[in-house]
Amino acid sequence: MAERVGVYVCHCGSNIAGMVDCEAVARWAKENVSDVAVSRDYKFMCSSLGQAMIEEDIRKEGLTRVVVAACSPHLHEKTFRRACSNAGLNPYLMQMCNIREHVSWVAQERDPATEKAKSLISAAVARVKRQEPLEPMKVGVNPRTLVVGGGIAGLQATLELADAGYPVVLVERSPSIGGHMAQFDKTFPTLDCSACILTPKMSEAYQHENVTLYSYAELEEVSGSVGAFKVRIRKRARSVREDLCTGCGACIEKCPRKVVDNDFEVGLGYRKAIYMPFPQAVPKIPVIDRENCTWFQRGKCRVCEKMCQPGAIDYDQQDEIIELDVGNIILATGWKLFDCRKIPQYGYGRLANVFTNMEFERLCNAAGPTSGKIVLRDGKTEPRSVAIVHCVGSRDKNHNEHCSAVCCMAALKFGHLVLEKTGAEVYSFYIDMRTNQKMYEEFYCRLLEEGMHFIRGRVAEITDAARMPGEEGKLIIQCEDTLLGRQRRIPVDMVILMGALEPQADAKELGLKCGISCSMAGWYTERHPKLDPVATMTDGVFVAGACQGAKDIPAAVAQGAAAAARVMGMITKGTVEIEPVVASIDEEGCSGCRICNNMCPYNAIEYDAGRNVSRVITALCKGCGTCVAACPAGVITGSHFNNEQIGAEIEGILWDARAAAGRGAAAAV
Amino acid sequence: MSKGKLAIYWAASCGGCEISILGIQEKILEVDKAFDIVLFPCGADGKVREVEKLPDKSIDLCLFNGGIRTSEQEYMARLLRAKSRVLVAFGSCAHEGCVPGLGNLHTRKEIFETNYHDSPSLDNPGGTEPHHESSVPEGTLHLPEFYDTLKTLGQTVPVDYYLPGCPPESERIWEALEAILTGQLPPPGSVIGVNTTVCDVCKRKRTEKKIKAFKRTWEVVPDEETCLLEQGLVCCGPATRAGCGALCPQVNSPCIGCYGPNGGVEDYGARLMSALASVIDSNDPEEVERIVREGLPDPVGTLYRFSLASSLLRRSSRQAEAAKA
Amino acid sequence: MSEAFEPRIVGFLCNWCSYRAADLAGISRIKHAPNVRIIRVMCSGRVDPSFVLKALALGADGVMVAGCHPGECHYIEQNYKTIRRYGMLKHTLKAFGLEDDRVRLIWASAAEGQQLAEAIDRFVQDVRRLGPLNWPRFWNEDPARLAAVEKMAAEHAEAMEVPA
């Protein structure tokens, strides 16, 4: 009994109708494509009316297959599957056909676009007739969530989930949580002290009974899929026993070995070989830096062990591998600073008094190396004039094309701090002042009133080669002032470079572990930039904060909470549906040739020596279909993507070629 | 019961299938008991005129082996189709074109060039070559037309059953005859045979396959126990339908695929190509290209040795000739 | 419509990277040639050489296979198998006499809408330069030779006047 196929061509307002003649295509389908019982075109198929039309046709016309020619299946496949199941038709007997993103939006002329739409519909109808009913596989969702990255976004996600009563495992690479925010002195625009608003959240996360914190630890491996991930975490050896240490800090005090702290103090300050990144570090447990510890390097000293009453120092502590089962993963791994040395003409690393924004954050921080006094590199003289250079490494084709979103506001914050603490002249060299969030523009106006100078133009060069009188011993900012329309040379004592926010160096590697990809620049790719920014292509893996794109603290916090909300949604639902696209082997036909055995990276194919056949472990199979294509006997089938379905789709898509060619010799093949 | 009529014909083939029929030894008497042989050019006398006089569908069984290379063979295919109730494409040539089908890598002009003009051992000063019609004092003589492309029996007339193999083993022939005699036949149009591949019956030990290079048979003396493909030889066993009892691998010779593809497979060469390529142990395109180029100097000959005519592409492209024409 | 030859090309795009790159090209309205008709597969590793051969045998003028960049496959390493099969398929197609530029394997990540559009344009231009393929025409016999069968059948026809 032939199938009764319903074809629905969507106008999508003018998105499709603008380039594709939808009425003609619908009429053509009815007349030229076999087994098409109903063929309609409608303004908005994804609207409730559009869906109702499908449901009614299924009931009234007895449709056994549905083809919806509209947008990408990644957008509305679920919508139309639900419409079919509402009307009692198995959702997998529906096939979408992408005539918007792949046809109308990229077409230059109407006729070729309409012809292409016809061939895609002919393909979809041929394919859908060979599709079989399937039931999605239900998998229980483990309520425990893994959050990677203890910055503000990760902390927000952790607290939201923990407060909702669900267990959270928070993994942080550095010895303490807090992320970049812990390095800041003030935060814009409210100028409230960064530590004051951050440390409560850090300690709350640390003491929360639902949160297990692994600091100085990294995510090493992820397997399994949404609802049932198996993760391996490498907890690096601190050489300090967390259960015994009271955080008294005696060991740090007495440790004779002092080294430059290039992490937290970005090279401005010092720390001991046994250290805590900053006073309010959470957990309040020091770490021994084995590269610089005299005991580890030359087998002498052990002062910290002597000073430690509770005896918490343990030089033989080894890395620990922790295996966990989690339902969902939230990546909140943040950003790294652009290496300002990559722009030699700005002189960072060569000219002493050129600082990066992170260095200045530490300068003006009360807990910083200069306890908040803004001084030059010599640590004594106060600058009488400061230049702040925007977009260093941002909005620059040679480095990062993106705008780092936060530097304009941070520059204003620095301007305020310099004016308030030193009364020096402050010059900001900007291209566009980007103050587009709540209270941002007001903060900018405040700085105008406080007398900060704003020069519009990209800085060409920062040099100490004085030319004019009055430039000796100064750093001269050579720039074009586009508003005055001429070159200017501004001599200053100190320069602050607003370095760009860049993706973490190992972002791509970590992304691959979790099965998600990165954008060209290196930020994690979200499922949809506007409508689904915290989810990713892989179900059960979410992203939050700057790792998904440069953003300020409020946006990072919002994304942290959003990711937590998405996870809570899945946990409360309890189960998640997995696409029933899996491979299966017909054991009668299998000759045990074992060619498929090493096709599967998920080890979902096993060989049964006794019966000389291979078998697919359905739970592990992710449905990629590589074994289906490899099987020499053709006895492995991939549900929803089997050879007959794709073969039919090829025949349908080339309907006009076969008509034009006129069949050659009688082909009974 | 009255004796049925049996016709055995041979078109573009080598006659090996006929010999294999006789290979059923004494059971030929059983066949003789059940059938009157109306046409058996290789084994008995019989005139086409006689067959033409028979009413349609009066031949109970026709075992047709060989591909369709000439107009006469096409005529006989049509004739026997009209006259036979059950037409069996018997053996690899009828089923998928077999070695004669490899002629599809060339055109009629190139084949004649080699046969009648520039082969080293040829003595044909006048350069004569066969023509459809040639006039002689006595009148005009006719020879069949020689096609550019060899067609399988199935591509010429509807076929009831296919019996694969080059040649089919005598036991398989007897099983097929028995099935036909007793009427227990699979659905029309299908291949009479088992639906698995040679590895099912091959005794060799198989582990995971990782191939760094494909070797030619003279390049390696294979050991008796391990799978030949794992030793680098191009063994087509995994993709070839079982039925021969893995004769070749038993004697240290890789299977070359004469029983054709497993059930439900549309293109034998593509299946084999996909399997062999998937187990190449390299991810670097240049290295893969080298392994393939060195390991399969004649890819169509190796992958489509028996099934070129019935493959999706069926023959090589005649771009050059088409371009010139 | 310009009378220039418009090639019919079938494109097998993997669901996670190249298909989304095509979506992105659409979302960013990057105009490009409409000749590639896209079939979605879960992974480039699913693309069976039979699909490419079937498309050519049904009259396609070119076939494009697109996947994630090696090392970025959503299924970790399956595009490496695509590289292996592509190598052997191209080697075989060369022996079939098919021009090299008619079947092409490219990589496009989900963020490379522009690159995919450019690759499609380049491929369509290359295939257009080669002209129509229309593989089935190679099977056609010379009409004169087919006439020989009809002639023979006619001659033998009266011999077959036989009482039912």
Add this chain to the structure above:
Amino acid sequence: MKYAFYPGCSLEVNAAAYDVSVRAVARVLGVELVELDDWNCCGATEYFSQDELTACAVIARNLALVEPSMNQLTAPCAACFLNLKKVDRLMAEHPDLGGKINEALAAGGLHYDPGRVRVRHLLEVIHTDVGEEAIKAKVVRPLTGLRVAPYYGCQVVRPYKDVDDPEYPVKMDELFRWLGAEVVDYPVKSHCCGGHMTQISEPEAFELIRRLLQSALEYDTDVIACLCPMCQLNMDAYQSRVNGMFNTSFHIPVLYFTQLLGLALGVPEKDLGFGKEIVSAGPVIHAKLAAC
């Protein structure tokens, strides 16, 4: 290592020291420089602005003269290097222009396929091709204690970026470090030396030269090393005129980098054209370096 060698006009007269020191250094380092037979003027800076096609044809003639056995041509002077490279690139990027040029060359029985000859500056050849180990091995008298300010000028590092970083070139700095010299982090090392502006408007030219000398002074430079006859001439010959105009008292010797390199490789001063410079380098060399 064999290169076609294009000396250029300046090396015959006012940059004789450069010519002598280049040949000496090449001999010691085993670099074979085969002088181009019957080479002609490289068009310097003025010719291009007069008539591009003739300028290109004249310059392309040099490229065509390079024997087929050699595919690399090196020029010590920055202007010659840039013009030769620019014509090669122009002919590759504009086939029609290339065709016209080859038409012109055909009159002299010559032809040039763009890309056949790779144009390299002498600094690239010494720094990259000869390389650190080979040079260090041959250093006889390290230049310890001598504060050298490496000056690149414009044409070697711009507009083409493949020789060195256009804003902050480092190859000569590294070379002098290998020779043991104290390398000054010279901030204006790739700023303009005035070029032929000295003939057109002295105030502007001398201001540019003053900046170079002023910065060298601030970094208490012993000697400025440069790699182009034009820059050497401007900084050396006009030093007294600059002092006059800005009543400064600069007295900084300006040498070719090959002269200092020759010194380090043990070539005697008289074979390196010492003494030809206007502001004599003798005193500071003798003061700072051990007995030569």
